[in-house]
Amino acid sequence: MSEVPLPLGFCAAGLWAGIKKPGRGFDLGLLAADRAVPAAAMFTQNALVGAHVTVCREQLAASKGLVRAVIVNAGCANCATGERGLDDARETARLVASHLGCAAHEVLPVSTGAIGAHLPMQKIRDAVPGLVDALRGDRAMDFARAIMTTDTHEKLESATFTADAGEARVTGFSKGAGMIHPNLATMLGFLLTDAVLPRDAAGLLRDVVERSYHRVTVDGDTSPNDTVVLMSSDRLSAADGELCEGALIDVAGRLCRQIARDGEGATRLVTVQVRGAIDDAQAARCARTIATSPLVKTAIAGRDPNWGRILSAAGRAGVGIDVARARVWIGETFVFDEGRPFPERETAAAAHLAKEEEVVIGVDLAVGEGGADVWTCDFTADYVRINAEYRT
Amino acid sequence: MSEVPLPLGFCAAGLWAGIKKPGRGFDLGLLAADRAVPAAAMFTQNALVGAHVTVCREQLAASKGLVRAVIVNAGCANCATGERGLDDARETARLVASHLGCAAHEVLPVSTGAIGAHLPMQKIRDAVPGLVDALRGDRAMDFARAIMTTDTHEKLESATFTADAGEARVTGFSKGAGMIHPNLATMLGFLLTDAVLPRDAAGLLRDVVERSYHRVTVDGDTSPNDTVVLMSSDRLSAADGELCEGALIDVAGRLCRQIARDGEGATRLVTVQVRGAIDDAQAARCARTIATSPLVKTAIAGRDPNWGRILSAAGRAGVGIDVARARVWIGETFVFDEGRPFPERETAAAAHLAKEEEVVIGVDLAVGEGGADVWTCDFTADYVRINAEYRT
Numbered sequence: 001m002s003e004v005p006l007p008l009g010f011c012a013a014g015l016w017a018g019i020k021k022p023g024r025g026f027d028l029g030l031l032a033a034d035r036a037v038p039a040a041a042m043f044t045q046n047a048l049v050g051a052h053v054t055v056c057r058e059q060l061a062a063s064k065g066l067v068r069a070v071i072v073n074a075g076c077a078n079c080a081t082g083e084r085g086l087d088d089a090r091e092t093a094r095l096v097a098s099h100l101g102c103a104a105h106e107v108l109p110v111s112t113g114a115i116g117a118h119l120p121m122q123k124i125r126d127a128v129p130g131l132v133d134a135l136r137g138d139r140a141m142d143f144a145r146a147i148m149t150t151d152t153h154e155k156l157e158s159a160t161f162t163a164d165a166g167e168a169r170v171t172g173f174s175k176g177a178g179m180i181h182p183n184l185a186t187m188l189g190f191l192l193t194d195a196v197l198p199r200d201a202a203g204l205l206r207d208v209v210e211r212s213y214h215r216v217t218v219d220g221d222t223s224p225n226d227t228v229v230l231m232s233s234d235r236l237s238a239a240d241g242e243l244c245e246g247a248l249i250d251v252a253g254r255l256c257r258q259i260a261r262d263g264e265g266a267t268r269l270v271t272v273q274v275r276g277a278i279d280d281a282q283a284a285r286c287a288r289t290i291a292t293s294p295l296v297k298t299a300i301a302g303r304d305p306n307w308g309r310i311l312s313a314a315g316r317a318g319v320g321i322d323v324a325r326a327r328v329w330i331g332e333t334f335v336f337d338e339g340r341p342f343p344e345r346e347t348a349a350a351a352h353l354a355k356e357e358e359v360v361i362g363v364d365l366a367v368g369e370g371g372a373d374v375w376t377c378d379f380t381a382d383y384v385r386i387n388a389e390y391r392t
Numbered sequence: 393m394s395e396v397p398l399p400l401g402f403c404a405a406g407l408w409a410g411i412k413k414p415g416r417g418f419d420l421g422l423l424a425a426d427r428a429v430p431a432a433a434m435f436t437q438n439a440l441v442g443a444h445v446t447v448c449r450e451q452l453a454a455s456k457g458l459v460r461a462v463i464v465n466a467g468c469a470n471c472a473t474g475e476r477g478l479d480d481a482r483e484t485a486r487l488v489a490s491h492l493g494c495a496a497h498e499v500l501p502v503s504t505g506a507i508g509a510h511l512p513m514q515k516i517r518d519a520v521p522g523l524v525d526a527l528r529g530d531r532a533m534d535f536a537r538a539i540m541t542t543d544t545h546e547k548l549e550s551a552t553f554t555a556d557a558g559e560a561r562v563t564g565f566s567k568g569a570g571m572i573h574p575n576l577a578t579m580l581g582f583l584l585t586d587a588v589l590p591r592d593a594a595g596l597l598r599d600v601v602e603r604s605y606h607r608v609t610v611d612g613d614t615s616p617n618d619t620v621v622l623m624s625s626d627r628l629s630a631a632d633g634e635l636c637e638g639a640l641i642d643v644a645g646r647l648c649r650q651i652a653r654d655g656e657g658a659t660r661l662v663t664v665q666v667r668g669a670i671d672d673a674q675a676a677r678c679a680r681t682i683a684t685s686p687l688v689k690t691a692i693a694g695r696d697p698n699w700g701r702i703l704s705a706a707g708r709a710g711v712g713i714d715v716a717r718a719r720v721w722i723g724e725t726f727v728f729d730e731g732r733p734f735p736e737r738e739t740a741a742a743a744h745l746a747k748e749e750e751v752v753i754g755v756d757l758a759v760g761e762g763g764a765d766v767w768t769c770d771f772t773a774d775y776v777r778i779n780a781e782y783r784t
Binding site (some may be wrong): 033045046047048049054074077079080081082084116117151157179215223224243298302304306307308311312313315321323324336338339340341343379380381382383384385387388 | 437438439440442469470471472473476506507508509580612615616619623686687690693696698699700703704706707708711715716726730731732733735771772773774776777779780
């Protein structure tokens with residue numbers, strides 16, 4: 001994957017600090033602005049939270065939402081690690097701050113990896129000076145690499161839009177391939193822009209996440225460490241607010257599709273379309289239920305146009321549905337229509353599943369005008385293998 | 393498996409009618425009482441329901457809860473089949489009634505299998521006379537066999553208790569190994585007793601199901617056809633009410649454990665214990681969330697004492713939890729305690745997972761006195777294979 005440019009005023013770095021086993025790739029990454037800049041973050045809704053979630057909330061309160069840098073480690077979630085875990089996260093932020101020459105509360109520490117182990121602090125102490133030095137190389141790809149766990153590739157996306165002062169840019173990074181489910185800032189996401197944000201960063205981030213990270217699911221499991229951070233270097237003023245928000249949603253949405261496509265063991269990116277719901281919220285709920293159903297996802301893995309499982313999942317979503325008028329489609333083919341099956345159409349549906357890397361399935365609930373798309377992936381025996389052997 | 397006795401006043405039969413492919417086993421079963429007897433049924437809470445659910449509700453209303461027989465087919469769910477599906481279910485009941493010499497509304501038709509195909513009615517018409525004849529052989533095991541789909545073995549259990557008029561019996565049958573989740577009369581279950589029921593059959597069944605079928609989950613998917621039927625032949629009066637309810641819960645609970653143990657692809661029966669919840673309902677909700685987590689279940693498949701996933705699933709269950717005082721155990725070993733991990737204890741926990749066919753995992757939420765157990769199974773690559781290839 002080619003290098004992706006960063007917005008003005010940001011630089012990035014990544015390296016191997018020895019947190020992961022040798023040969024497993026980079027494990028420590030740094031994103032930095034040239035000064036403390038406006039930022040917002042959203043975190044998991046799990047009652048169990050990684051130490052960094054607690055510490056980031058403290059930092060953002062102390063800094064009043066101004067952030068100089070984000071340091072991310074992979075290979076250790078620093079979660080369920082008690083007081084010592086909090087101390088370790090705080091020390092990590094202080095280490096970076098002392099080398100960048102900024103206030104400790106202007107650095108957000110973020111962790112991802114297995115739950116229940118302590119951060120190897122000596123390795124982090126040893127690595128931070130080199131990591132800060134490496135910012136001069138401005139290596140976005142190294143950062144993208146350093147935040148990966150079971151991801152099979154780096155996830156970064158970029159878009160530009162017109163601001164008064166020239167062309168503004170949004171660049172985003174994500175990691176995540178399992179333990180991914182909406183209703184939180186799912187997995188890790190970092191969205192950077194050089195445009196002055198058109199409104200309050202926290203409110204803007206909420207709306208962006210609702211249209212992106214809340215619409216992707218791999219396995220329905222919600223990590224205690226999920227975090228999305230938005231930072232603006234405030235360089236290019238008077239960008240059109242809608243253009244800016246649109247670019248953020250575009251980049252975040254593309255990252256989410258990458259996450260679903262890279263779901264652990266996945267062979268198919270699946271877009272679940274729900275239409276005809278009472279409202280958009282019910283549509284999203286129904287789409288998430290379908291997108292989380294192991295039976296639907298294993299059927300897609302088996303290239304089986306088993307629309308009965310799709311309709312059944314919609315039926316148990318707890319949303320309004322008129323089964324007698326509902327429709328189910330796979331690709332372009334209506335396999336259930338007018339309240340009855342059309343077995344003769346299943347060949348076309350099976351062909352869609354067999355040929356396409358990107359699969360579309362959908363349900364019309366036939367009770368209203370609400371709609372939503374959710375991205376997920378198929379569910380293969382490899383998902384089980386990856387997760388049965390994750391710590392071994 | 394040895395033949396299990398039926399309560400007085402019931403007989404059973406099963407045969408191959410050609411609904412399943414040849415060599416896949418019996419597919420049509422019949423349970424009959426010697427006259428119309430008090431009965432109750434509970435059905436799926438899915439908004440999509442199999443045709444038999446609608447027809448059974450009609451029958452029970454028309455018969456005022458008196459049932460002579462239950463006919464069950466496997467291999468075709470007769471679900472999402474429109475008006476024709478309803479007509480087929482009604483015809484099936486009429487066929488049995490005409491051969492038994494009872495009213496059509498005294499027969500409950502029940503279907504299980506793949507969604508979206510019509511019942512092969514000519515095969516059922518051809519088979520019913522022989523099936524009714526076979527009742528004379530009183531073959532409980534044949535009935536148990538005839539209701540199987542992906543089950544690897546028949547599921548029947550029996551218990552006795554003392555009534556005034558002698559020894560009373562409860563015998564139960566179940567099928568189900570996938571698409572199993574609580575909040576409905578999960579999968580198929582048939583509970584028969586010769587004791588006079590101590591109270592209203594519907595209320596009694598609700599309480600029995602709450603303590604049994606609502607506590608088992610294989611994959612979190614809720615079938616549109618799930619049905620549990622309770623019938624009493626009313627032979628033995630003045631049974632102790634608590635003894636009778638206890639025997640029903642005992643038999644139903646043993647059937648549920650069989651279902652979890654026989655979960656598609658499963659190698660382990662898993663009991664999820666939640667303690668210290670605000671109330672029993674929150675405990676059950678939390679236990680179900682843990683029992684449905686693909687990450688927890690794949691870890692058990694991999695014999696990995698990955699308690700972080702257990703705690704994380706508890707954290708996202710939406711129930712009260714005090715993480716700083718919570719505890720997690722695997723077998724007899726507290727792997728998370730006093731708000732922190734004990735890595736040195738994981739060897740003992742791993743040994744429990746490696747050695748035992750029956751695994752216990754638990755969480756103390758540390759906020760109250762509520763508790764619940766939920767049964768599930770581990771999640772292996774074979775589950776995916778079975779469900780990817782189900783219809784092929």
